[in-house]
Amino acid sequence: MAAARTMFEKIWQRHVVVDRDDGYTLLYIDRHLMHDGSAAGFAKLRERNMKLRRPDRGFATPDHYVRSDSRSVADIADPHHRSLVEQIRTNTAESGVTLFDLGDERQGIAHVVGPEQGVTQPGLTLVCGDSHTSTHGALGALAFGIGSSEVAHVMATQCLWQRKPKAMRVSVDGTLGAGITGKDVILAIIARIGTAGAVGHVIEYAGSAIRGLSIEGRLTVCNMSIEAGGKAGMVAPDDTTIAYLEGRPFSPKAAEWDKAVAFWRTVPSDEGAIFDRDVSLDAASITPMVTWGTSPEDALSITGRIPEPSTAPDAAKKDSMKRALDYMGLVPGTLLEQVPVDRVFIGSCTNSRIEDLRAAAQVARGRKVVIPSWVVAGSGLVKKQAEAEGLDKIFLAAGFEWREPGCSMCVGMNGDTGKPQERIASTSNRNFIGRQGPGVRTHLLSPAMAVAAAVAGHFADVRKLA
Amino acid sequence: MEAFTTLDAIAIPIDQPNLDTDQIIPARFLGKPRDMQVSALFHDLRYTPDRAPRPDFVTNMPAFAGAKIVVAERNFACGSSRENAVTVMVDNGLRAFIAPSFGDIFFNNCFQNGALPIRLDAARAAELRGMLHAAPGARIRIDLASQTVVGPDGKSDRFEIDSFRKDCLLRGADEVSLTLSYDEDIRAFETRQRQEMSWL
Numbered sequence: 001m002a003a004a005r006t007m008f009e010k011i012w013q014r015h016v017v018v019d020r021d022d023g024y025t026l027l028y029i030d031r032h033l034m035h036d037g038s039a040a041g042f043a044k045l046r047e048r049n050m051k052l053r054r055p056d057r058g059f060a061t062p063d064h065y066v067r068s069d070s071r072s073v074a075d076i077a078d079p080h081h082r083s084l085v086e087q088i089r090t091n092t093a094e095s096g097v098t099l100f101d102l103g104d105e106r107q108g109i110a111h112v113v114g115p116e117q118g119v120t121q122p123g124l125t126l127v128c129g130d131s132h133t134s135t136h137g138a139l140g141a142l143a144f145g146i147g148s149s150e151v152a153h154v155m156a157t158q159c160l161w162q163r164k165p166k167a168m169r170v171s172v173d174g175t176l177g178a179g180i181t182g183k184d185v186i187l188a189i190i191a192r193i194g195t196a197g198a199v200g201h202v203i204e205y206a207g208s209a210i211r212g213l214s215i216e217g218r219l220t221v222c223n224m225s226i227e228a229g230g231k232a233g234m235v236a237p238d239d240t241t242i243a244y245l246e247g248r249p250f251s252p253k254a255a256e257w258d259k260a261v262a263f264w265r266t267v268p269s270d271e272g273a274i275f276d277r278d279v280s281l282d283a284a285s286i287t288p289m290v291t292w293g294t295s296p297e298d299a300l301s302i303t304g305r306i307p308e309p310s311t312a313p314d315a316a317k318k319d320s321m322k323r324a325l326d327y328m329g330l331v332p333g334t335l336l337e338q339v340p341v342d343r344v345f346i347g348s349c350t351n352s353r354i355e356d357l358r359a360a361a362q363v364a365r366g367r368k369v370v371i372p373s374w375v376v377a378g379s380g381l382v383k384k385q386a387e388a389e390g391l392d393k394i395f396l397a398a399g400f401e402w403r404e405p406g407c408s409m410c411v412g413m414n415g416d417t418g419k420p421q422e423r424i425a426s427t428s429n430r431n432f433i434g435r436q437g438p439g440v441r442t443h444l445l446s447p448a449m450a451v452a453a454a455v456a457g458h459f460a461d462v463r464k465l466a
Numbered sequence: 467m468e469a470f471t472t473l474d475a476i477a478i479p480i481d482q483p484n485l486d487t488d489q490i491i492p493a494r495f496l497g498k499p500r501d502m503q504v505s506a507l508f509h510d511l512r513y514t515p516d517r518a519p520r521p522d523f524v525t526n527m528p529a530f531a532g533a534k535i536v537v538a539e540r541n542f543a544c545g546s547s548r549e550n551a552v553t554v555m556v557d558n559g560l561r562a563f564i565a566p567s568f569g570d571i572f573f574n575n576c577f578q579n580g581a582l583p584i585r586l587d588a589a590r591a592a593e594l595r596g597m598l599h600a601a602p603g604a605r606i607r608i609d610l611a612s613q614t615v616v617g618p619d620g621k622s623d624r625f626e627i628d629s630f631r632k633d634c635l636l637r638g639a640d641e642v643s644l645t646l647s648y649d650e651d652i653r654a655f656e657t658r659q660r661q662e663m664s665w666l
């Protein structure tokens with residue numbers, strides 16, 4: 001009998017084009033997602049006078065530079081940014097890549113659109129010139145982010161040179177408490193293993209709590225694999241995955257569907273497969289999480305207090321804690337629930353899907369926000385679905401702004417930034433210094449927790465609001 | 467691509483662990499043409515919010531002018547996939563990065579731009595940073611062929627690098643041309659995949 005293999009190993013082996021003696025593999029790439037930042041890749045391709053090898057494997061949508069209050073390209077004030085959104089049109093038209101353009105209801109954040117359209121499927125390799133490409137692993141794909149030179153390489157050859165990463169399993173077993181979401185799970189994992197915890201590894205998230213998550217929840221978990229240092233994150237495809245994919249525009253149809261499903265069933269790791277590393281967490285111990293510092297590993301339970309640098313294990317850590325506290329304007333020992341919040345952002349490829357918006361609306365229903373608060377749906381289709389369910393009415397009645405799909409304030413490249421020293425409760429994935437604008441203080445948390453902060457004006461435990 | 471063989475140059479120490487790509491080049495500069503990004507290197511570390519240079523940041527110190535090497539802390543350049551994090555450093559003359567560990571995507575992006583990321587153990591990296599602080603303007607020598615880094619103290623350390631990457635850097639070779647030489651294998655793969663995964 002063949003040796004038991006991990007899911008990662010199976011997908012890897014199936015995509016080897018060439019294995020060199022020096023440990024490098026030419027890996028075939030099944031799907032290439034592009035966004036407005038991919039213009040650099042097209043430019044590099046043009047410099048070489050080359051064409052896309054497989055335009056049929058490319059899918060593009062503008063997300064980083066689009067406005068969240070207008071659907072018109074002409075309204076983008078910065079001429080360089082406007083040009084990037086225009087170039088995605090000309091580049092895809094010239095090359096034959098499928099485009100979900102501004103104004104098309106299918107447009108949105110690439111990592112929301114891929115799964116939603118059925119472009120992302122189990123057992124495939126998928127890349128995008130964006131680090132949060134790890135998101136797509138939630139459907140059982142091997143998906144990772146690449147830089148613009150590699151983007152051009154994939155455009156030219158549909159392949160990438162890779163050294164095989166190691167495999168790591170993070171198991172979360174047991175039952176998640178009420179109000180605990182995928183976001184809390186991944187923040188708890190990162191708090192545990194650190195932002196460099198999975199460097200050089202592909203993470204497989206396993207265990208009953210992960211299997212119990214919806215696809216949206218799994219997408220949130222896999223999204224932040226990169227914040228754990230991982231090359232990619234994945235969850236084994238199961239009935240939930242197959243039910244999610246059925247009937248999506250780019251999902252296989254009829255006889256091909258049956259063939260694909262039969263293949264997808266073979267993708268999960270074999271019983272007894274060996275991982276290079278194993279980490280496990282108890283689902284019942286996970287509480288609503290909020291970050292306090294400037295690294296995603298600085299995550300705390302909402303019941304916690306801002307940490308004391310004196311408790312740091314070494315001088316370097318103490319120093320970096322001090323710097324983070326200083327930037328964040330926080331006093332050690334303060335209860336997280338007593339920290340006032342200035343602004344709330346619900347959106348990003350981490351938490352802007354329909355389930356996220358439902359969870360947020362449930363808390364927002366019948367309440368009023370006391371600080372400026374935004375909801376930015378991940379795609380036009382998410383927005384439409386939310387409106388069909390009346391969620392927009394709930395948000396608007398509570399005082400939220402209901403804005404147009406894109407990355408928006410996750411990174412602020414479109415101009416949606418906070419003000420210096422503004423404290424933002426954000427459902428995005430990075431609390432880096434200046435991420436949401438120079439001097440802005442970002443705290444990461446789940447959509448429901450973000451609403452709790454919006455109505456309280458300070459961080460609050462959503463479990464008490466239920 | 468410019469070949470990388472040896473480098474004997476002033477090195478700057480960067481002490482923060484997990485220094486992310488947003489610190490190397492903030493997102494708001496990414497949509498600009500490459501020549502407009504050059505001055506954005508370490509922008510928010512280098513300048514106060516009202517654009518005054520911070521005198522205590524290494525790249526603002528005259529003694530470090532002309533540096534070509536960075537010695538950093540663990541998980542250097544973690545975060546986003548922006549290749550600008552490499553190109554903005556290369557455009558500022560920085561071509562070799564020494565750290566105990568790196569963000570994965572940054573590490574790969576280096577090789578696409580003729581830059582060399584070197585993993586050195588944490589203790590030695592800390593020691594090197596200490597020397598650079600103590601004697602600003604001190605030099606480090608890197609020889610890719612023999613895979614060695616010689617510190618200002620004259621002590622030489624060997625570093626590991628994949629022979630594939632090393633070879634490409636030494637020759638300044640470009641991966642696309644290499645890959646195209648495997649065109650037959652790619653075609654064979656595609657033929658096989660059309661049969662095995664016909665739904666794609």
Ligand code: SF4
Pocket residue numbers: 063064109111130132348349350406407410411428429
């Ligand atoms: S939503 Fe944020 S993290 Fe996601 S792709 Fe956009 S900018 Fe990147």
